[in-house]
Amino acid sequence: MRNWLRKNPQVRTIRVAASDLNGQARGKRVPARFADKVLDGGTRFPLSVLNLDIWGEDIDDSPLVFEAGDADGVLWPTGRGFVPMPWLEAPSALLPLWMFRDNGQPFEGDPRHALNAVVERYKARGLTPIVAMELEFFLIDDSTRNLQVPASPRSGKRRKAGEILSIRLIDQFDRFFTDLYDACEAMDIPADTVISEAGLGQFEMNLMHSDDALRAADDAWLFKMLVKGLARRHGFAASFMAKPYPDYSGSGMHTHFSVLDENGDNVFDDCGPKGTDTLRHAIAGCLNGMFDSTLLFAPHMNSYDRLVPESHAPTGIAWAYENRTTAIRVPSGNPAARRIEHRVAGGDVNPYLTLAAILGAALVGIEDQSEPPAPVKGNAYALNLPQIPSDWPSAVAAFEKSTVMPRIFHEDMIRNLVLTKKQEIHYMDELTPAERVEIYLDTV
Template identity: 35%
Template sequence: MEWFQQEVKNFRQNWPNIEFIDLIFTDINGTPRGKRIPAEALEKVGKGIALPLSTITLDTKGNVVESAGLGEELGEPDNICFPVPASLTPTARENTGQVLLTMMDDSATQPSPLFIRNILEKQLKQLKDNNQYPCMAFELEFYLVDKERTRSGELLKAMNPAKNIREKNTEVYDVDGLDDYDGFLTDLNTLAQAQNLNTSGALSESAPGQFEINFNHSQDVLRSCDEIIIAKRLIRQVASKHNFDATFMAKPFADEAGSGMHAHISLLDSDNNNLFSQDNGEASPLFYQTMTAMLAQSAGSIGLICPNVNSYRRFVPGAYVPTKADWATNHRGVSFRVPLSDPKNRRIEHRIAGADVNPYILAAVVLSSVLASDQYTQEQCPPALNEEAAELPRRMFEALNLLEVSELSQFISKEFIGLYLACKHSELAEFERAITTTEIDWMLHTA
């Protein structure tokens, strides 16, 4: 890997004081896992790192999901992982860098067909063969919260560092409010630049202590997803330095807005023409075909892009969160929004996923609709704000059941969908075995 050796050389020149390197891989939830090595051993990473195949199937607590069939049953076999290009960066720790890993098979000759980043890369190659080049951008919401919790374990809203009071007021797009968090935001922006993240700034969102970080449009979809992994880790690290916790839970507070991750997509040809627009400026047949595919796949895809029980608590009517499989232009209450733009920049904004989504899975779901578009006609696209639009599933078990019979396995992979379902059914079963304080409060003396 000559390219990696050159990256290492450049990295050492730019960051000579780095002593350790975190080797980061992502599990099925998009959670960064890995190991820390001395910086002097960095060159060896280019030859490959052996990691258990079962690391793909770690649950939200970091345990191997044995029902997925990649653990003890197979003898915990290793696969070979290699560095991801352009992911060798510093971190918020002054003496520590990091590099992302992608997984090959045990012979190190073929990409592992179960690793979602590889599946996304395969989709991109299929589209390239059709002279279609997706251009995507992400919007990521998150909360800063207090490191302390209530006696019952609930989250506490952040203490405003400038006013020294606990956040409570909703101030959407509050520019002055950003000044109160200047220390956090300045450090975040400085390190985001050092990590070459393609961001376009942060803004105050629609709840106390909630923020959004926007990423610019890019034709390098894999890199865009890598950046979400890097950015989430960075936000957590910088938040901790400023005595906050950062959370990407879809619904951390019952009485406040949830956190989403919206994905924008346009489709270009090799000459950078927008395939969603015609020469006369009107939307193209492909635009309507893709929209129809998105609508058709939406119910089946919820189980993939809403991966946790908490994900479904975000779907509250009237909270600018979609509850139906519908679309419209310049409307934030729908699943698929068409933002105001000129024909060159016509795009679709996918608004269903929460901030807890695995970015590679979200991108793969979006691209599945592009791959399926030729199965639909322009005339099949329902009208905007269709009153007959189907309701989206609101419970995890319902969403997983719909995923199991959906057409997404044709475009993502049957093997991955099966692996994912095993992991998520296991997590859901464990969650449902837990006895909550609400049950005790309601039923201790009444049942």
């Protein structure tokens, strides 16, 4: 890490930051010449900093604040090292951190530690998840109260329609996407294909698969930060808000995963189209945990505007082969790459918590050797299926009362997230729809 700074003397300031429960980067700005202090001794934040609400405020009744004297934790580098911040004008670098208690134990309220705990359970069984994420986002002109697609830098015109897989639309923002790919390369984020989507000014970028689930979540977290920052440099906004426009589809974060054994073989592959018993067990686990974990896939009030029938987002708890109307899709193709696509999460999620919920539920299914219902066929919206929670308070209640979530998350994490969301529900109810859009547009 020190070598990186020596090789990049133009970097005069660094940011040291960790993810809070909402996926917001919380941290400090430090002159680069004092970076050794962080590398050698860590840095200290109050434990409560990772448990703030969407406005960045303390949780009123959190035991981490006054009850515990608002005690500090110590944050250490995650191992990612310094990454440049190409969206800033002055050369700067970000050092990702995660939080520990003074006794060296991981802080139970850190979302990255929550994912790591799930990954360690896979390792104990000789298994390694292989993960890839697809992130959808909107480019938005938010210079007035009425959100609209930005004017094309090439033509000056606004294309007021969704254009699925439109090369023309991508080319209209070629300078932005060229800079985005260059920035991803500089930050070592494995950006692959980009396409235009069904929403107004909506795009999707695929991140390449990784055999390190923590790294995959890091990539998604950094990518969201990058896209939002870089868009501002280009004179417009980018947002992963679930549904900024009521008349267009919302943004998702689809997660693909398979699992390798100690020999490097895909435990979902039976050399045919159906997959193994382990694949079915993992699917069953995902389905069994879906209702209770919806809060992690739809963590905000606006998230539930996306989860409506016939909107390219799943509402029923079901699975199928090669069917994008279901919550769980098993893509076709080479059996060696047999995998699960989990399609529930919105673009507005915390990638660490979402991936922990998905991989954790799958592992519970594998441990219990659970069996799923039969795969569905046709339009899942037209079937009589058990439904995921359709509103925010119901999702909070399901998460809080779940018997499955304690098998995935530490009780303190569950408590902290429930307290956070109950506080947000209280204050969001006091805002107008326009005020809600304003807060979500830039944060999530």
